[in-house]
Amino acid sequence: MNFSSWPPLLVVDVEGNGANPPDLVEVAALPVREGQPDTGTAGAWLTKPRRPVTPFAARVHGLTNERLENEPGWEEIADQVHSLMGTSWICAHNAHVDHRVLSAHLPTWRPAGVLDTLRLAKATRPGLPRYSLDALIEHLRPDLTAAPAHRHRATFDAYATAQLLILMADHYDTWDQLVAAAVPPGLPGAPEPDKDPTLW
Template sequence: MNFTSWPTLLVVDVEGNGTTPPDLVEIAALPVRSGVLDSATAGAWLIRPERPVTARAADIHGLTNQVLADQPVWGQLADEVGEFLAQDWICAHNAHVDYRELQRHLPGWKPTGVIDTLRLARATHKDLPSYTLDALIKHLAPDLSRAPRVGRHRATFDAYATAQLLIAMAGHYETWDQLIAAAVPPGLPGAPQPEEDPTLW
């Protein structure tokens, strides 16, 4: 894979407060440029949700109401996050979820394309027993020695791990077009358009 052919790409992860639909409590966006993670320019935001964090959600990611009590609310961060994401490609694990929530919170925002490492993993490593982020980390053993020390289920760590998995799996493809053909879910931005059947007219 010629990584220099890649457009600017942001690996994103969001965490919610456990309600339906969720309020966002954390967002991370890690740039990948020419196949290299750029942690120095990454974006990370903690958000005080309108509704309290549920006990189940807090048990998963550790972001309790007390931890978030002094953080800004979404209305104070929306413009900043929207400007950071701009119209770049994004990548996430099980990307439908992150894309849906970001779009719900940022009306009018639309990335150029959406890469899903879950879809990519199913195409690249067939017949694995599981394709969860934890299972792929165990199977592919990416270097997480420089990952944020906040741990799994925090947005900054999960974005870092997802970026490493993306780069590892990208090595199985010769071109960017081949990668996105395997990794972009149908119906999401960036999905290859099917060729139209030729007609007489």
């Protein structure tokens, strides 16, 4: 895979307060450049949700109401998040979720396309018993020695997802092949279906 042919791409991850629909409590956006995660230009934000963090969510990611009490509200950081992400491609694990939540919080944001490492893993590693982020980390053994924070924090999960993307992208020769395998139907960047030449 020629990584220099990739358009601007950010691996994103979000953590929520456990409500449905969720309020965001953390967002991470990690650029991938020349086949490497670029932590020097990454963005990471904590935000105090409008509704309290549920006990279950706090147990998962460790971000309690007390920890977030003095963090800015979403309206204070939304422009920063939108500015960093711009119109880049994004990648996430089970990307429907991250795309839906981010779109709800950033109504005018339109990514160029959306890669999904869950979909990519099913294409490149068929037959695995599970395709969760934890299962893929265990199976593919990406280098996570430089990963920040810990599992289920947005910065760690974005870093792990970036490393998985880079490993699995080597299965393809071109960006277009990667896109065809990794963009879920209905999300931005999905290839247009071939038109039937017999139809007028």
